[in-house]
């Protein structure tokens with residue numbers, strides 16, 4: 292672990308980091324009583340996605356679309372060119388993506404899953420495999436809906452919350468080679484690489500790993516497509532942990548990483564600091580033509596992709612802000628601060644702390660609960676009851692069912708995610724969150740499980756309802 296800096300201040304002696312911004316506008320928070328929260332939770336079927344945000348105190352459901360925009364971004368919103376075609380904001384966005392990520396051709400989409408839908412439909416043929424470094428809910432579903440079969444090729448350590456490897460998002464090249472040997476390169480649609488890996492705890496992929504994957508794929512003519520949703524955060528971990536990158540900027544690292552891939556899709560609602568937006572970026576003209584054609588069917592014209600001109604402008608400015616070293620340093624610094632506090636109280640969390648969230652290890656919280664009693668869903672409910680803090684289940688409920696057998700997928704990781712929105716909460720909020728988690732941990736032995744009362748067909752974690760077991 293010695294090469295994994297957990298305390299940002301350590302690198303600079305006693306000098307701490309601080310947010311590279313000051314607060315200009317505030318939004319009051321709601322404080323509720325336990326009785327009110329009991330009622331709200333039952334009404335929401337013990338699913339934090341079904342709570343009204345007015346009943347939430349600190350909202351750690353997601354870092355998606357929840358960032359605070361800067362004054363420059365808000366000013367950019369006023370410069371929205373709402374022409375149906377050829378809005379100047381599109382060209383600004385195109386330039387920003389080309390400059391920062393380095394890809395040639397850009398297609399905007401309304402958010403990440405819009406981009407996932409288009410690329411999956413464009414390139415996956417019925418019966419092909421899509422190897423990836425752990426599944427993500429919407430990504431895998433779009434790959435399956437396009438006729439593909441997802442195959443997990445992440446290193447084994449990613450499934451172990453206690454493993455301290457610095458790059459737990461890495462792809463196991465032996466697993467990729469074994470799949471090529473078994474099914475043949477033609478049966479592989481592309482390699483789906485996410486940086487960082489959300490479901491593994493926000494764990495990064497190293498530069499050495501993506502380079503080695505590139506070399507392997509070149510041997511067989513296989514494409515690498517990148518889920519760039521939290522790639523800025525991945526670049527930060529490379530800067531901090533990988534030999535040879537300490538003196539490089541986030542911008543340099545990001546561009547080098549992307550250069551080993553053929554295309555990317557993006558949920559701009561995360562790294563790019565906007566409340567809505569997404570994009571696809573590719574280097575191949577033929578694929579671009581196909582995507583540019585598909586986007587008009589499902590999202591909107593290729594110069595707006597389902598977004599308003601003002602949203603495109605906010606995204607263009609957000610991209611430039613998000614690649615700033617001081618921004619990333621303070622963003623991840625806040626996550627590490629919370630992680631260190633919980634670790635110092637021996638609360639079981641995924642280690643090392645990842646980029647966007649703290650992932651509580653619900654199996655270790657509630658060893659008396661079976662996985663089908665939904666320990667991570669229980670933990671999210673208990674945390675809300677204790678303090679009005681909203682988190683998200685990332686375990687068996689999120690994993691869904693095997694489309695062939697209909698049985699639950701049983702992921703090794705049964706986690707509850709405390710996701711930190713960008714530029715929104717202060718260090719004092721982090722202390723309050725840590726103390727609430729401690730209170731729930733102290734009461735863990737008497738906590739009961741849940742059973743499913745209603746289950747929707749797709750992405751069940753969003754809308755499923757639960758009841759308490761006796």
Ligand code: PM9
Nearest residue numbers: 353355402403404427428429489520558560
């Ligand atoms: N991630 C998250 O909270 C939003 C909703 S939960 C499904 O973590 C990755 C790595 C994501 C992601 C969304 C998407 C989809 C793609 N890749 O939500 O459609 O973390 O913009 O992006 C969520 P959209």
